[in-house]
Amino acid sequence: MHCAKLAVVSNSDWLCVQMMKSKADEEDYWNSSKFKAFTFDDEDDEFSRLKESKQAVNSIRRLVEEDDDEDDVEKVSWSGEPVGSISWSVRETAASNQRTDREPTFPKINTDTPTLSKSNSGYSLSSLFKGKTKGGNFQSFNDSLSDLSVRLYAPELRKPKSEYKDYVSDWSPEETIQRMQQGKAFSLEKFRSLQDKLLLLDFAVSAHDGNVITAVLIYLKRTLGKEVLFRELESRQTALRHLIQYLTETRDQRLLLELLRSLCRTGPCTTGREHLSITDENKRRDFLKSCLSLPFSPEDSAHVQDHFTLLERQIIIEATDRQAERGGKVEIFQKFPRRASILNMPLVTTLYYCCFYHYTEPEGTYSSSLNIRQTFKISEKQYFVTALAARAKLKAWSDVDALFTSRNWLGFTRKKSPLSFQRVVDILQKNSAPTQVLQDYVALVDDAELRISLAQKHKCHDIVINTYRDLKDRQLLLGYRGKVERGSAEERKIDELLNNPRRRWK
Secondary structure, X not given: OOOOEEOOOOHHHHHHHHHHHHHHHHHHHHHOOOOOOOOOOOOOOHHHXXXXXXXXXXXXXXXXXXXXXXXXXXXXXXXXXXXXXXXXXXXXXXXXXXXXXXXXXXXXXXXXXXXXXXXXXXXXXXXXXXXXXXXXXXXXXXXXXXXXXXXXXXXXXXOOHHHHHHHOXXXXXXXXXXXXXXXXOOOOOOOOOHHHHHHHHHHHHHOOOHHHHHHHHHHHHHXXXXXXXXXXXXXXXXXXXXXXXXXXXXXXXXXXXXXXXXXXXXXXXXXXXXXXXXXXXXXXXHHHHHHOOXXXXXXXXXXXXXXXXXXXXXXXXXHHHHHHHHHOOOHHHHHOOOOOOOOOOOHHHHHHHHHHHOOOOOOOOOOOHHHXXXXXXXXXXXXXXXXXXXXXHOXXXXXXXXXXXXXXXXXXXXXXXXXXXXXXXXXXXXXXXXXXXXXXXXXXXXXXXXXXXXXXXXXXXXXXXXXXXXXXXXXXXXXXXXXXXXXXXXXXXXXXXXXXXXXXXX
């Protein structure tokens, strides 16, 4: 028997040596194993299985014996006592009894990293894999594994039935909404019918949880057609507002505009027509101001801006004119009292109002017609028609004449109109313009037949006589002589033209 060499190694060095050695033994075992992979051609009889089991046990025992022959280092415990000595056995027995008393029948699973006790543990990693017991005797490999499993693992207890429901997706719409509020796992994909989806949305709205409502709306937006979704949201204003806010934050302008246009076509629109039901003009102005931040298209955004600016301008003009009318010091308000408020009137009506009551004011004031024209970029033709009607209504013929007067670069004045003079005559005639004013503009009509027709209609005899004279038509002039009053100035003018020997006729 070889002389035993006593060696005390440190905890870390001894542990590393044993782990490396056991790893090398394991690799040698698997590399030298005689086992083969399973095939359907193997004999499935009791003899072959027994033979293979016997070979496996012998190979394990052979590895253990070879390891014992190669070990020439005596094992010692953490306290320095040789493993297997009497003092070591007594200490291990006492420690084992203490652990048995402390441990319950079913020990709990220890999830913490296990630590080795230097004073109480006499086991080594090699003895664990070799299957040695505390007394140094061999036991079967299966017995060693069974003992370890009893000490380290406790039986798994059955979970309560309430917890198993978390792994089942058969929830009603109401239960799904509750799980969403509680932060548990949920699935919306099982709700495929329109009725289930709407129930899901209704329960989400009833829960008063904005995040849940938005999550359900995202699912409906993905699984429903736009027409169906927009139609169902008309009667669900809370969900509609959440969807508008969601589309605004995600900058989905195309779908947002489609939603707003659809609502405006089918019923009162939340952001397009809601201001019409607001009676207070200041609240309506504030509402329009809040709409300026919505992601409209450039064209629609310009309309909203103009609407807000017009209402703001009307509030200022209305307050000023109401005070002036009550004061009784402004002449035009005394002659032509206001019949209605200017608030919430269209742009053209507002321009007409300013041309009627504030035509002579400078351009820098809010109520100036020129300021209104410049602010809202009213075309020249629209401004001309509105101003002409307003000034003709007031019988301000000098202002009417000034609208047509223009100067060329040489300083000469002439009458110019963006409208046809035929329409100018109609506007003046509707406002009861005198014949002298009408014939000035009838004479500016280019077409001779149309000029004659208008002159005869409005009894502008001088226009008809001058036109026949220019046409050199003696017969027409004679015929028209019978239509004028006898002894009138028009009859004498016709006679002078007919009796003039220097004038040549057709």
